[in-house]
Amino acid sequence: MSIQWYPGHMHKASKEISKTLSQVDLIIEVLDARIPYSSDNPMLERIRKDKPCIKLLNKSDLADTTITAQWQTFLEATRGIKTLTTSTATPEKINQLPTLIQKLLPARQNKDRVLQAMITGIPNVGKSTLINRLAGKAITQTGNEPAITRSQQRIRIKGNIILHDTPGVLWPKIENHNSSYRLAVTGAIKDTATDNEDMALFAADYLLRDYPELVKARYSLTELPDSAGELLEIIGRLRGCLRAGGNIEYDKAAKLFLTEIRAGTLGPISFETPEIIEAELAELAIRQQREQEKKALRKKTGRKNRKTR
Ligand SMILES: Nc1nc2c(ncn2[C@@H]2O[C@H](COP(=O)(O)OP(=O)(O)OP(=O)(O)O)[C@@H](O)[C@H]2O)c(=O)[nH]1
Ligand SMILES: [Mg+2]
Structure with missing residues (x-):
């Protein structure tokens, strides 16, 4: 199953981002360090052309340090492009950003010229939190769910920079269906567009394979359970997610499991390594080709059926 979430406000925001892009000197794309591949907006690469770009690997406190370094x-x-690993747990890294922006734009720098940078990224990745940290005060609203910021806002920070x-x-x-699951599991997709059990089973499968010791x-x-379903059952029993009669309340167990993963309670977890890209793109190409073939066949047989009528 594929999860899609592209509500009207996002469509409008994307159009405004394209417009603002021409007015700024530099783009800061905030990626989620746990999923640098799936949180990378493919549209941005197309529209930014040669505009300087810094990619931040944010929420790095929740990701596997060795894998983040590989990314x-x-x-x-x-x-x-230039990258920087950031998180609220390492303010000194966030504070390197103004200097990095100035370094990347030496020609545009003079003492009266204000540098403009646009911060963009997937929902809930920590854009507003980062800006508040740089501004030294809570100027923009933040919150632990996607779609908190609903319109653009400009904030002046030190170094003659407007964000x-x-x-x-x-x-x-x-x-890529795996990408939509990873985006949902890490919290970028609104709960109403997803199914807790489905997401929890995806995450359990992955963790049993790649992080068994943390589980x-x-x-x-x-001992490890044999399947993702069995792990959910264990969590349900352990945490008392039970209906009358002792049956497991799977939705509740799934929600609890997802909340723990998102908060980093199991420990730092990365859901992607650079090596998976090639294999997943190949898998995607095969799926797309099959879909094309099926479509062509439907068209052909549809025409034939009409002729024989
Ligand atoms: N663990 C951890 N949590 C963070 C970090 N940065 C932000 N958060 C939390 O992530 C949640 C989302 O932060 P926001 O700054 O509102 O995210 P945003 O990208 O502005 O979200 P939208 O405006 O909805 O697109 C909040 O609960 C933050 O406290 C981080 O580095 N590590
Ligand atoms: Mg925000």
């Missing part, structure tokens, strides 16, 4: 090396080598805060945006069609430690297990 930094990979993005800088393959995209030719444009923008609403979090996704894109009209998330082609064992968090839920006091000596």
Whole structure:
């Protein structure tokens, strides 16, 4: 199943981002360090052309440090852009940003010229929090759910820089189904557009395979369960998510599991490494080709049927 979330306000915000892009000197795209591939807006790469860009790997406190370092090396080598790992837990990294912006725009810098930078990224990735940290006060609204910022806002920070805060945006069609699950599991997609059990099973499958020790430690297990469903059942029993008669309340167990993953309660987790990109793109190409073939066949047989009538 594919999860899609592209409400009207996001469509409007995307159009405004394209417009603002021509007025700013630089773009700061905030990626989620747990999913640098899936949180990278494919539309931005197309519209930014040669405008300077910094990609932040934010919420790095929730990601696997070794894998985040691999992503930094990979993005800088393959995209030719500057990256910075940031999180609210490391304010000194956030404070490097004004200097980095000035370094990337030496020609545009003189003492009277204000530098303009636009901060963009998926919903709930921490854009407004970052801006508030840089401004030293709570100017823009933040919150632990997607779609908090609904319109653009400008904030002046030190170093003669104006930052444009923008609403979090996704894109009209998330082609890779794994990406839509990862975006949902990490909290970028509104709950009403998703199914808790479905997301929790996806996450459980991944964690059982890639982070078995964290699962064992968090839920006091000596042995791993055989399946994602079994893990949810264990969590349900452990946390008392039970209906009358002792049956597991799976939706409640799933919600609880997702809340713990999102808060980093199990420990730092990365859901993607640079190596997965190639394999997933190949898988996607095969799926798309099959869909094309099916479409062509339907068209052909439809025409034939009409002729024989
Ligand atoms: N663990 C962790 N949480 C963070 C970090 N940065 C922000 N958050 C939390 O993430 C949530 C979303 O933060 P916001 O700053 O509102 O995110 P946003 O990108 O502006 O979201 P929208 O405006 O909805 O697009 C809040 O609960 C923040 O406290 C971080 O570095 N680490
Ligand atoms: Mg915001």
